[in-house]
Amino acid sequence: MFVLAKLLAFLTQPLAWVVALLALGLLLQQRWRRTGTTLLWSALAVLLLQGWAPLPDALLRRLEVQYPAPVDIDLSRYAGVIVLGGATESSYVWQGHTQPALNDAAERLTAALPLLQRAPQLKLLYTGGEGELIFKGLTEAERARRFYDSMGVPAQRLILESASRTTYENAVLSAAVPGVDKTRPWLLLTSAWHMPRSMATFEKAGWNVTPWPADYRTGQATPWTQYGLADGAARWHTALHEYLGLWVYRLTGRA
Secondary structure (H helix, E strand, C coil), X not given: CHHHHHHHHHHCCHHHHHHHHHHHHHHHCCCCHHHHXXXXXXXXXXXXXXXXXXXXXXXXXXXXXXXXXXCCCCHHHCCEEEEECCCECCHHHHCCCCCCCECCCCHHHHCHHHHHHHCCCCEEEEECCCCCCCCCCCCHHXXXXXXXXXXXXXXXXXXXXXXXXCHHHHHHHHHCCCCCCCCCEEEEEEEHHHHHHHHHHHHHCCCEEEEEEECCCCCCCCCCCCECHHXXXXXXXXXXXXXXXXXXXXXXXXX
């Protein structure tokens, strides 16, 4: 399932579609010139269109608005906050220096810090294993431990689950950690666009969770003039990957 997830992640990258259309168009140019030319123009259209931010933002916004952040929440009744992996750079980036290396989902890590300050009884359960297919190094849980240690979070407040590689495994393997009671109230902290799949998966696994979204990628509206090829490709990939993941999880009974 993990290998399949990696393959699907590749297929949800619009740049991969551009390369495929270009390659197919060039191959067909000799025998079916009109078809080949159409594919080449299609590749250019896909490349240019993916940079227009309002389109992928509309898809992401539909995910992000489903679970708004709680207002006036009583943190004293919660056992802890579950932080899902995906906020750190790959393991090899952490080698050779002591500074934590976070990626563009860093708020998954940092948003937990004010919660720990406000409620001294909260535990922080970080769930994330090794997300690479080939390169093996520090697990995400170990990278998170180093980050929280640098932020002054006491080790006794941390609970680390270091074997999971998918959202489904996050939910199932976290419940098996000694001392963790999934029937008690927990805050679930992940990216807002990832929250629908996360909530459905954790609730399906029997967790008593309240959403605590972070890492928003959209606002109430995106300016029509917002354009950027690299950023647009990344937003399309995030949106398509999440919708596909949610569909697969529902189809397989995991959410």
